[in-house]
Amino acid sequence: MEGNRFETVKLATQFWNSDSETTTIIVVLSIIGFIIFFTAGFLFQKYRKERSVFEYFKRYALDRELTPEEIKLLWAYAQKMGRDPMVVLEFKAPFEKVVDLYLQENPNADERIIKDMRKKLGFEILSPYIPLVSTKDIELFQNATLIHQNKSYNATLYDKDERYMYWLLSDAIPSDLKSGDLIKIIFIRKDDAIYTVIVPIEKILNENGKIVIQTPHTFEMSRTQRREYPRVRTELPVKVFYHDEKEDKQYTLHGEMVDISAGGARICFNGKPDIIKRFKYADIIQIEFTLLDIKIKSYLKLLDKIEYANNLCIRGTFEELSAQIEQKIHEYVQKEQKKLAQLKNA
Structure with missing residues (x-):
């Protein structure tokens, strides 16, 4: 009798333990199943989102006449750099960073593809009022000063490609200049700033008896x-009032303000009016123009007269400019700079 009871308790204990282990396995499998389900759902949603973004990117790129190969290239390297692909299509700086990575990873890359993309996206021409993104933006025949070991040499940007710049030396090559040396390149970009670049010499070439220094591009x-003040180009009609003291006569001239900053302006006139030839350095002339729907009357202190083949221009600084008008000019310059930053070729 006692034996039967013992067997019954033993069987009940085994059943309980077996049922507990089964429950644990079921719970663990359920948790794993939920994790797999939610992970798969998350990855699927992420894939759909990326696919949707890619399709939008693709349509936009096709509108800009990029080829499927170019679209694939920009998308892949934008992803690799963690850049927003749409920003790469819209702005020059991220575009140049992305194609630079492509060049680094592909030594035999076809540079024509990059040039074609740059042209299609409108990044081929950089406004003189927008800072350079990299040395690739330096215009051909830009004059510069090359400095090596405290000695300076005159040079001109003779040629460039997607990887290198080629600087033609006007002076005789120094005997201690060799590949691998660091050189400092200083140049003035008109309407912008003074730039300084430090790069190593890749090669020293001889082109028809002329010495050319090959250096890599850099950001x-x-x-x-x-x-002191940034300026932008304009096409603003302007009246110029000039009082000739000898004749005691007031003249009114109609011209065009071709650039402006809070510090001054440049005004050009059709033809070469004789009266302008009487303007002298430091003369004070009155001007009138409309900016942001506001009529502005101000004075310009003459700094320079520039004579071209078919017209004359004057350049000067604003005198007695009120704080309110100065602020309006700042607003106008900033507005125009934003437009230029997104300028695209037709």
Whole structure:
């Protein structure tokens, strides 16, 4: 009798333990199943989102006449750099960073693809009022000073490609200049700033008896603003009032303000009016123009007269400019700079 009871308790204990282990396995499998389900759902949603973004990116790129190969290239390297692909299509700086990575990873890359993309996206021409993104933006035949071991040499940007710059030396090559040496390149970009670049010499070439220094491109450039105030190009009609003291006569001239900053302006006139030839350095002339729907009357202190083939221009600084008008000019310049930053070729 006692034996039967013992067997019954033993069987009940085994059943309980077996049922507990089964329950534990079921719970663990359920948790794993939920994790797999939610992970798969998350990855699927992420894939759908990326696919949707890619389709939008693709449509936008096709509108800009990029080829499937170019679209694939920009998308892949934008992803690799962690850049927003749409920003790469819209702005020059991220575009140049992305294609630079492509060049680094592909030594035999076809540079024509990059040039074609740059042209299609409108990044081929950089406004003179927008800072350089990299040395690739330096215009051909830019004059510069090359400094090596405290000695300076005159040079001109003779040629460039997607990887290198080629600087033609006007002076005789120094005997101690060799590949691998660091050189400092300093140049003034008109309407912008003074740039300083430090790069190694890749090669020293001889082109028809002329010495050419080959250096790699770089994004690292020091920029020193030449002007106290940034300026932009304009096409603003302007009246210029000039009082000739000898004749005691007031003249009114109609011209066009071709650039402006809070510090001054440049005004050009059709033809070469004789009266302008009487303007002298430091003369004070009155001007009138409309800016942001506000009529502005101000004085310009003459700094320079510039004579071109078919017209004359004057350049000067604003005198007695009120704080309110100065602020309006700042607003106008900033507005125009934003437009230029997103300028695209038709």
